[in-house]
Amino acid sequence: MVYEMAMPRLKAPQRKEQILAVATKIFARMGYNGATTHAIADAAGVTEPILYRHFKGKQELFVAIARQMSRQTIKHWEEMIEDIDNPVDELRVIARGFPRHLRGLADAYHVIHGALATSRDRKVVAVMKEHYSQIEKFFCDIIKRGQESGAFRRDVDCRMPAWQLIHMGIGYAMIALNLSQFDQFSVTEAVEAVIAGIKSKK
Amino acid sequence: MVYEMAMPRLKAPQRKEQILAVATKIFARMGYNGATTHAIADAAGVTEPILYRHFKGKQELFVAIARQMSRQTIKHWEEMIEDIDNPVDELRVIARGFPRHLRGLADAYHVIHGALATSRDRKVVAVMKEHYSQIEKFFCDIIKRGQESGAFRRDVDCRMPAWQLIHMGIGYAMIALNLSQFDQFSVTEAVEAVIAGIKSKK
Numbered sequence: 050m051v052y053e054m055a056m057p058r059l060k061a062p063q064r065k066e067q068i069l070a071v072a073t074k075i076f077a078r079m080g081y082n083g084a085t086t087h088a089i090a091d092a093a094g095v096t097e098p099i100l101y102r103h104f105k106g107k108q109e110l111f112v113a114i115a116r117q118m119s120r121q122t123i124k125h126w127e128e129m130i131e132d133i134d135n136p137v138d139e140l141r142v143i144a145r146g147f148p149r150h151l152r153g154l155a156d157a158y159h160v161i162h163g164a165l166a167t168s169r170d171r172k173v174v175a176v177m178k179e180h181y182s183q184i185e186k187f188f189c190d191i192i193k194r195g196q197e198s199g200a201f202r203r204d205v206d207c208r209m210p211a212w213q214l215i216h217m218g219i220g221y222a223m224i225a226l227n228l229s230q231f232d233q234f235s236v237t238e239a240v241e242a243v244i245a246g247i248k249s250k251k
Numbered sequence: 252m253v254y255e256m257a258m259p260r261l262k263a264p265q266r267k268e269q270i271l272a273v274a275t276k277i278f279a280r281m282g283y284n285g286a287t288t289h290a291i292a293d294a295a296g297v298t299e300p301i302l303y304r305h306f307k308g309k310q311e312l313f314v315a316i317a318r319q320m321s322r323q324t325i326k327h328w329e330e331m332i333e334d335i336d337n338p339v340d341e342l343r344v345i346a347r348g349f350p351r352h353l354r355g356l357a358d359a360y361h362v363i364h365g366a367l368a369t370s371r372d373r374k375v376v377a378v379m380k381e382h383y384s385q386i387e388k389f390f391c392d393i394i395k396r397g398q399e400s401g402a403f404r405r406d407v408d409c410r411m412p413a414w415q416l417i418h419m420g421i422g423y424a425m426i427a428l429n430l431s432q433f434d435q436f437s438v439t440e441a442v443e444a445v446i447a448g449i450k451s452k453k
Contacts, residue, residue, distance in 0.1 A: 080368075080369035082281065082284065083285055162368040165430075166365040178430055181430070209436065220419055224414075227367050228383070232414070238415065239418065242415065
Protein backbone atom coordinates (compact mmCIF):
# COMPACT_ATOMS: atom_id res chain seq x y z
CA MET A 50 0.00 0.00 0.00
CA VAL A 51 2.82 2.33 0.86
CA TYR A 52 4.29 1.72 -2.58
CA GLU A 53 1.05 2.42 -4.36
CA MET A 54 0.81 5.75 -2.63
CA ALA A 55 4.40 6.63 -3.31
CA MET A 56 4.28 5.72 -7.03
CA PRO A 57 1.19 7.14 -8.68
CA ARG A 58 -0.62 4.32 -10.45
CA LEU A 59 -0.79 4.49 -14.20
CA LYS A 60 -4.23 4.67 -15.78
CA ALA A 61 -5.30 1.53 -17.65
CA PRO A 62 -4.33 2.62 -21.21
CA GLN A 63 -0.91 3.88 -20.08
CA ARG A 64 -0.34 0.73 -18.05
CA LYS A 65 -1.22 -1.43 -21.05
CA GLU A 66 1.16 0.60 -23.21
CA GLN A 67 3.93 0.31 -20.62
CA ILE A 68 3.51 -3.48 -20.25
CA LEU A 69 3.67 -3.80 -24.04
CA ALA A 70 6.89 -1.78 -24.24
CA VAL A 71 8.48 -3.90 -21.51
CA ALA A 72 7.23 -7.15 -23.11
CA THR A 73 8.86 -6.13 -26.41
CA LYS A 74 12.23 -5.87 -24.67
CA ILE A 75 11.80 -9.17 -22.80
CA PHE A 76 10.71 -11.07 -25.93
CA ALA A 77 13.61 -9.52 -27.85
CA ARG A 78 16.08 -10.65 -25.19
CA MET A 79 14.67 -14.08 -24.32
CA GLY A 80 12.88 -15.13 -27.52
CA TYR A 81 9.22 -16.07 -27.77
CA ASN A 82 9.72 -19.53 -26.27
CA GLY A 83 12.00 -18.31 -23.51
CA ALA A 84 9.94 -15.32 -22.34
CA THR A 85 7.46 -15.83 -19.49
CA THR A 86 4.60 -13.64 -18.29
CA HIS A 87 6.29 -13.82 -14.90
CA ALA A 88 9.47 -12.19 -16.26
CA ILE A 89 7.44 -9.59 -18.14
CA ALA A 90 5.27 -8.67 -15.13
CA ASP A 91 8.40 -8.50 -13.00
CA ALA A 92 10.23 -6.19 -15.42
CA ALA A 93 7.10 -4.01 -15.75
CA GLY A 94 6.86 -3.70 -11.96
CA VAL A 95 3.38 -5.22 -11.76
CA THR A 96 2.01 -8.51 -10.46
CA GLU A 97 0.98 -11.23 -12.89
CA PRO A 98 -2.75 -10.72 -12.11
CA ILE A 99 -2.36 -7.07 -13.14
CA LEU A 100 -0.67 -8.14 -16.39
CA TYR A 101 -3.49 -10.62 -17.05
CA ARG A 102 -6.02 -7.83 -16.62
CA HIS A 103 -4.55 -6.27 -19.78
CA PHE A 104 -3.39 -9.31 -21.76
CA LYS A 105 -4.68 -12.88 -21.60
CA GLY A 106 -1.15 -14.23 -21.79
CA LYS A 107 2.08 -14.47 -23.75
CA GLN A 108 0.35 -15.15 -27.03
CA GLU A 109 -1.86 -12.07 -26.77
CA LEU A 110 1.16 -9.94 -25.88
CA PHE A 111 2.97 -11.20 -28.97
CA VAL A 112 -0.06 -10.47 -31.16
CA ALA A 113 -0.22 -6.92 -29.81
CA ILE A 114 3.51 -6.36 -30.43
CA ALA A 115 3.32 -7.72 -33.98
CA ARG A 116 0.26 -5.63 -34.87
CA GLN A 117 1.72 -2.48 -33.35
CA MET A 118 4.88 -3.04 -35.34
CA SER A 119 2.95 -3.58 -38.59
CA ARG A 120 1.06 -0.35 -38.02
CA GLN A 121 4.24 1.59 -37.15
CA THR A 122 6.10 0.25 -40.18
CA ILE A 123 3.36 1.08 -42.65
CA LYS A 124 2.63 4.48 -41.08
CA HIS A 125 6.35 5.32 -41.20
CA TRP A 126 6.62 4.33 -44.85
CA GLU A 127 3.43 6.18 -45.81
CA GLU A 128 4.81 9.34 -44.24
CA MET A 129 8.13 8.88 -46.05
CA ILE A 130 6.48 8.69 -49.47
CA GLU A 131 3.57 11.10 -49.11
CA ASP A 132 5.35 13.96 -50.86
CA ILE A 133 6.88 11.82 -53.59
CA ASP A 134 5.06 11.66 -56.87
CA ASN A 135 6.45 8.58 -58.56
CA PRO A 136 6.56 4.91 -57.56
CA VAL A 137 10.22 4.33 -58.49
CA ASP A 138 11.36 7.06 -56.12
CA GLU A 139 8.95 5.82 -53.46
CA LEU A 140 10.67 2.43 -53.44
CA ARG A 141 14.08 4.13 -53.43
CA VAL A 142 13.24 6.32 -50.45
CA ILE A 143 11.98 3.33 -48.46
CA ALA A 144 15.17 1.40 -49.31
CA ARG A 145 17.39 4.32 -48.32
CA GLY A 146 15.58 4.69 -45.00
CA PHE A 147 15.46 0.98 -44.18
CA PRO A 148 18.66 0.67 -42.08
CA ARG A 149 17.52 3.60 -39.94
CA HIS A 150 13.97 2.24 -39.74
CA LEU A 151 15.35 -1.10 -38.52
CA ARG A 152 17.49 0.50 -35.85
CA GLY A 153 14.47 2.42 -34.54
CA LEU A 154 12.34 -0.71 -34.27
CA ALA A 155 15.20 -3.12 -33.47
CA ASP A 156 13.52 -4.76 -30.46
CA ALA A 157 10.22 -5.28 -32.29
CA TYR A 158 12.06 -6.81 -35.27
CA HIS A 159 13.98 -9.14 -32.95
CA VAL A 160 10.64 -10.27 -31.52
CA ILE A 161 9.03 -10.83 -34.92
CA HIS A 162 11.97 -12.65 -36.49
CA GLY A 163 12.68 -14.69 -33.38
CA ALA A 164 9.07 -15.87 -33.27
CA LEU A 165 9.01 -16.48 -37.02
CA ALA A 166 12.15 -18.63 -36.81
CA THR A 167 11.33 -20.61 -33.68
CA SER A 168 7.65 -20.59 -32.76
CA ARG A 169 5.29 -23.26 -34.08
CA ASP A 170 2.34 -21.66 -32.21
CA ARG A 171 -0.52 -21.49 -34.71
CA LYS A 172 -1.70 -18.07 -33.58
CA VAL A 173 1.84 -16.69 -33.88
CA VAL A 174 2.11 -18.11 -37.41
CA ALA A 175 -1.30 -16.64 -38.33
CA VAL A 176 -0.29 -13.19 -37.05
CA MET A 177 2.97 -13.34 -38.99
CA LYS A 178 1.04 -14.15 -42.17
CA GLU A 179 -1.24 -11.20 -41.46
CA HIS A 180 1.81 -8.95 -40.97
CA TYR A 181 3.44 -9.92 -44.25
CA SER A 182 0.11 -9.67 -46.11
CA GLN A 183 -0.07 -6.06 -45.05
CA ILE A 184 3.47 -5.40 -46.23
CA GLU A 185 2.68 -7.20 -49.50
CA LYS A 186 -0.38 -4.98 -49.97
CA PHE A 187 1.66 -1.84 -49.23
CA PHE A 188 4.24 -2.69 -51.92
CA CYS A 189 1.57 -3.93 -54.35
CA ASP A 190 -0.18 -0.57 -54.11
CA ILE A 191 3.02 1.24 -55.07
CA ILE A 192 3.74 -1.18 -57.91
CA LYS A 193 0.17 -0.98 -59.25
CA ARG A 194 0.40 2.81 -59.35
CA GLY A 195 3.64 2.40 -61.30
CA GLN A 196 1.88 0.07 -63.71
CA GLU A 197 -0.95 2.56 -64.20
CA SER A 198 1.47 5.41 -64.85
CA GLY A 199 3.44 3.27 -67.30
CA ALA A 200 6.64 3.22 -65.23
CA PHE A 201 6.37 -0.53 -64.58
CA ARG A 202 5.49 -3.42 -66.89
CA ARG A 203 1.84 -4.39 -66.72
CA ASP A 204 2.44 -8.11 -67.33
CA VAL A 205 3.99 -8.52 -63.85
CA ASP A 206 1.90 -9.72 -60.91
CA CYS A 207 2.66 -7.09 -58.25
CA ARG A 208 3.06 -9.83 -55.63
CA MET A 209 6.23 -11.08 -57.27
CA PRO A 210 8.34 -7.91 -56.78
CA ALA A 211 6.52 -7.30 -53.46
CA TRP A 212 7.77 -10.64 -52.12
CA GLN A 213 11.26 -10.04 -53.51
CA LEU A 214 11.32 -6.87 -51.43
CA ILE A 215 9.96 -8.69 -48.37
CA HIS A 216 12.48 -11.53 -48.65
CA MET A 217 15.33 -9.09 -49.03
CA GLY A 218 14.09 -6.98 -46.16
CA ILE A 219 13.89 -9.96 -43.81
CA GLY A 220 17.31 -11.27 -44.85
CA TYR A 221 18.91 -7.86 -44.55
CA ALA A 222 17.32 -7.30 -41.14
CA MET A 223 18.45 -10.72 -39.87
CA ILE A 224 22.05 -9.96 -40.78
CA ALA A 225 22.08 -6.27 -39.86
CA LEU A 226 20.38 -6.63 -36.48
CA ASN A 227 22.02 -9.84 -35.35
CA LEU A 228 25.51 -9.70 -36.81
CA SER A 229 25.76 -5.88 -36.63
CA GLN A 230 26.34 -5.67 -40.35
CA PHE A 231 24.34 -2.61 -41.33
CA ASP A 232 25.12 -1.78 -44.89
CA GLN A 233 23.22 0.96 -46.66
CA PHE A 234 24.68 0.09 -50.02
CA SER A 235 23.39 -3.45 -50.31
CA VAL A 236 19.77 -2.43 -49.59
CA THR A 237 19.67 0.35 -52.14
CA GLU A 238 21.42 -1.78 -54.79
CA ALA A 239 19.09 -4.71 -54.17
CA VAL A 240 16.03 -2.52 -54.53
CA GLU A 241 17.50 -1.08 -57.75
CA ALA A 242 17.72 -4.66 -59.06
CA VAL A 243 14.06 -5.29 -58.26
CA ILE A 244 13.08 -1.98 -59.89
CA ALA A 245 15.15 -2.80 -63.00
CA GLY A 246 13.36 -6.14 -63.22
CA ILE A 247 9.92 -4.56 -63.49
CA LYS A 248 10.67 -1.31 -65.31
CA SER A 249 8.94 -0.77 -68.61
CA LYS A 250 11.22 -1.28 -71.57
CA LYS A 251 11.03 1.92 -73.51
CA MET B 252 23.86 -53.53 -17.91
CA VAL B 253 21.01 -55.58 -19.31
CA TYR B 254 20.20 -52.66 -21.59
CA GLU B 255 23.72 -52.25 -22.79
CA MET B 256 23.83 -55.90 -23.76
CA ALA B 257 20.44 -55.74 -25.47
CA MET B 258 21.25 -52.58 -27.45
CA PRO B 259 24.68 -52.77 -29.03
CA ARG B 260 26.59 -49.65 -28.08
CA LEU B 261 27.48 -47.27 -30.87
CA LYS B 262 31.15 -46.63 -31.50
CA ALA B 263 32.33 -43.13 -30.59
CA PRO B 264 32.13 -41.53 -34.07
CA GLN B 265 28.65 -42.97 -34.72
CA ARG B 266 27.48 -41.92 -31.27
CA LYS B 267 28.77 -38.39 -31.88
CA GLU B 268 26.97 -38.31 -35.24
CA GLN B 269 23.75 -39.59 -33.67
CA ILE B 270 23.84 -37.03 -30.83
CA LEU B 271 24.36 -34.29 -33.41
CA ALA B 272 21.37 -35.43 -35.48
CA VAL B 273 19.15 -35.53 -32.39
CA ALA B 274 20.46 -32.15 -31.19
CA THR B 275 19.55 -30.61 -34.57
CA LYS B 276 15.93 -31.71 -34.10
CA ILE B 277 15.78 -30.50 -30.49
CA PHE B 278 17.30 -27.09 -31.31
CA ALA B 279 14.91 -26.79 -34.29
CA ARG B 280 11.91 -27.51 -32.08
CA MET B 281 12.89 -25.62 -28.92
CA GLY B 282 15.15 -22.86 -30.21
CA TYR B 283 18.73 -22.25 -29.09
CA ASN B 284 17.71 -20.60 -25.83
CA GLY B 285 15.05 -23.19 -25.03
CA ALA B 286 17.09 -26.33 -25.76
CA THR B 287 18.96 -27.99 -22.87
CA THR B 288 21.69 -30.64 -22.91
CA HIS B 289 19.38 -32.59 -20.63
CA ALA B 290 16.63 -32.71 -23.28
CA ILE B 291 19.16 -33.57 -26.00
CA ALA B 292 20.78 -36.40 -24.00
CA ASP B 293 17.33 -37.70 -23.14
CA ALA B 294 16.16 -37.72 -26.76
CA ALA B 295 19.43 -39.35 -27.86
CA GLY B 296 18.99 -42.10 -25.25
CA VAL B 297 22.26 -41.30 -23.47
CA THR B 298 23.14 -39.82 -20.10
CA GLU B 299 24.38 -36.25 -19.88
CA PRO B 300 27.93 -37.40 -18.96
CA ILE B 301 28.01 -39.44 -22.18
CA LEU B 302 26.87 -36.38 -24.16
CA TYR B 303 29.58 -34.29 -22.48
CA ARG B 304 32.17 -36.84 -23.54
CA HIS B 305 31.44 -35.82 -27.15
CA PHE B 306 30.45 -32.17 -26.81
CA LYS B 307 31.43 -29.67 -24.12
CA GLY B 308 27.90 -28.29 -24.02
CA LYS B 309 25.09 -26.62 -25.89
CA GLN B 310 27.35 -24.06 -27.51
CA GLU B 311 29.70 -26.71 -28.93
CA LEU B 312 26.71 -28.66 -30.26
CA PHE B 313 25.45 -25.56 -32.00
CA VAL B 314 28.87 -24.88 -33.51
CA ALA B 315 29.02 -28.45 -34.84
CA ILE B 316 25.51 -28.20 -36.36
CA ALA B 317 26.26 -24.85 -38.01
CA ARG B 318 29.59 -26.05 -39.46
CA GLN B 319 28.08 -29.31 -40.71
CA MET B 320 25.30 -27.34 -42.36
CA SER B 321 27.79 -24.94 -44.02
CA ARG B 322 29.74 -27.88 -45.40
CA GLN B 323 26.61 -29.68 -46.63
CA THR B 324 25.24 -26.56 -48.30
CA ILE B 325 28.46 -25.75 -50.13
CA LYS B 326 29.11 -29.39 -51.09
CA HIS B 327 25.57 -29.69 -52.43
CA TRP B 328 25.91 -26.52 -54.50
CA GLU B 329 29.35 -27.50 -55.81
CA GLU B 330 27.91 -30.80 -57.00
CA MET B 331 24.97 -29.04 -58.65
CA ILE B 332 27.20 -26.77 -60.69
CA GLU B 333 30.16 -29.01 -61.47
CA ASP B 334 28.93 -29.87 -64.97
CA ILE B 335 27.79 -26.38 -65.84
CA ASP B 336 30.16 -24.23 -67.79
CA ASN B 337 28.91 -20.71 -67.27
CA PRO B 338 28.37 -18.61 -64.14
CA VAL B 339 24.92 -17.28 -65.11
CA ASP B 340 23.53 -20.81 -65.38
CA GLU B 341 25.33 -21.81 -62.18
CA LEU B 342 23.40 -19.14 -60.26
CA ARG B 343 20.17 -20.17 -61.98
CA VAL B 344 20.59 -23.85 -61.10
CA ILE B 345 21.24 -23.00 -57.46
CA ALA B 346 18.15 -20.77 -57.41
CA ARG B 347 15.98 -23.45 -59.00
CA GLY B 348 17.16 -26.05 -56.51
CA PHE B 349 16.86 -23.82 -53.45
CA PRO B 350 13.32 -24.73 -52.29
CA ARG B 351 14.25 -28.43 -52.45
CA HIS B 352 17.60 -27.79 -50.75
CA LEU B 353 15.79 -26.00 -47.93
CA ARG B 354 13.29 -28.80 -47.42
CA GLY B 355 16.14 -31.32 -47.16
CA LEU B 356 17.97 -29.28 -44.52
CA ALA B 357 14.86 -27.81 -42.88
CA ASP B 358 15.84 -28.68 -39.30
CA ALA B 359 19.36 -27.31 -39.69
CA TYR B 360 18.02 -24.07 -41.19
CA HIS B 361 15.54 -23.71 -38.32
CA VAL B 362 18.46 -24.04 -35.92
CA ILE B 363 20.62 -21.50 -37.73
CA HIS B 364 17.92 -18.89 -38.23
CA GLY B 365 16.49 -19.36 -34.76
CA ALA B 366 19.93 -18.81 -33.24
CA LEU B 367 20.63 -15.88 -35.55
CA ALA B 368 17.36 -14.20 -34.56
CA THR B 369 17.44 -14.84 -30.83
CA SER B 370 20.88 -15.70 -29.48
CA ARG B 371 23.24 -13.03 -28.23
CA ASP B 372 25.89 -15.66 -27.37
CA ARG B 373 29.17 -14.33 -28.78
CA LYS B 374 30.37 -17.71 -29.99
CA VAL B 375 27.05 -18.30 -31.78
CA VAL B 376 27.34 -14.89 -33.45
CA ALA B 377 30.95 -15.64 -34.47
CA VAL B 378 29.99 -18.99 -35.99
CA MET B 379 27.14 -17.39 -37.91
CA LYS B 380 29.56 -14.81 -39.32
CA GLU B 381 31.88 -17.67 -40.34
CA HIS B 382 28.95 -19.45 -42.03
CA TYR B 383 27.89 -16.44 -44.08
CA SER B 384 31.51 -15.63 -44.99
CA GLN B 385 31.75 -19.06 -46.57
CA ILE B 386 28.55 -18.55 -48.52
CA GLU B 387 29.81 -15.10 -49.56
CA LYS B 388 33.06 -16.66 -50.82
CA PHE B 389 31.15 -19.35 -52.72
CA PHE B 390 29.06 -16.76 -54.59
CA CYS B 391 32.03 -14.43 -55.05
CA ASP B 392 33.94 -17.23 -56.77
CA ILE B 393 31.10 -17.73 -59.26
CA ILE B 394 30.76 -13.99 -59.87
CA LYS B 395 34.51 -13.51 -60.32
CA ARG B 396 34.57 -16.27 -62.93
CA GLY B 397 31.72 -14.45 -64.68
CA GLN B 398 33.74 -11.24 -64.57
CA GLU B 399 36.76 -13.00 -66.05
CA SER B 400 34.71 -14.53 -68.85
CA GLY B 401 33.09 -11.18 -69.59
CA ALA B 402 29.55 -12.27 -68.62
CA PHE B 403 29.49 -9.91 -65.64
CA ARG B 404 30.56 -6.31 -65.28
CA ARG B 405 34.03 -5.92 -63.84
CA ASP B 406 33.27 -2.71 -61.96
CA VAL B 407 31.11 -4.57 -59.43
CA ASP B 408 32.52 -5.75 -56.10
CA CYS B 409 31.47 -9.42 -56.02
CA ARG B 410 30.41 -9.06 -52.39
CA MET B 411 27.51 -6.80 -53.36
CA PRO B 412 25.58 -9.36 -55.45
CA ALA B 413 26.78 -12.14 -53.11
CA TRP B 414 25.08 -10.43 -50.17
CA GLN B 415 21.97 -9.70 -52.22
CA LEU B 416 21.73 -13.45 -52.81
CA ILE B 417 22.37 -14.20 -49.12
CA HIS B 418 19.76 -11.69 -47.92
CA MET B 419 17.19 -13.07 -50.34
CA GLY B 420 18.03 -16.64 -49.40
CA ILE B 421 17.59 -15.96 -45.68
CA GLY B 422 14.34 -14.05 -46.23
CA TYR B 423 12.96 -16.69 -48.56
CA ALA B 424 13.92 -19.47 -46.12
CA MET B 425 12.34 -17.67 -43.16
CA ILE B 426 9.02 -17.38 -45.01
CA ALA B 427 9.08 -20.74 -46.77
CA LEU B 428 10.08 -22.82 -43.74
CA ASN B 429 8.05 -21.04 -41.11
CA LEU B 430 4.92 -19.93 -42.91
CA SER B 431 4.90 -22.90 -45.34
CA GLN B 432 5.05 -20.57 -48.31
CA PHE B 433 7.41 -22.36 -50.66
CA ASP B 434 7.37 -20.59 -53.96
CA GLN B 435 9.75 -21.61 -56.70
CA PHE B 436 8.87 -18.63 -58.84
CA SER B 437 9.93 -15.89 -56.48
CA VAL B 438 13.42 -17.38 -55.97
CA THR B 439 14.20 -17.79 -59.63
CA GLU B 440 12.82 -14.34 -60.48
CA ALA B 441 14.77 -12.72 -57.68
CA VAL B 442 18.02 -14.33 -58.81
CA GLU B 443 17.27 -13.18 -62.37
CA ALA B 444 17.03 -9.64 -61.00
CA VAL B 445 20.44 -9.95 -59.32
CA ILE B 446 21.93 -11.42 -62.52
CA ALA B 447 20.41 -8.63 -64.62
CA GLY B 448 21.96 -6.10 -62.25
CA ILE B 449 25.52 -7.36 -62.86
CA LYS B 450 25.34 -8.53 -66.48
CA SER B 451 27.66 -6.90 -68.92
CA LYS B 452 25.94 -4.37 -71.14
CA LYS B 453 26.65 -5.53 -74.65
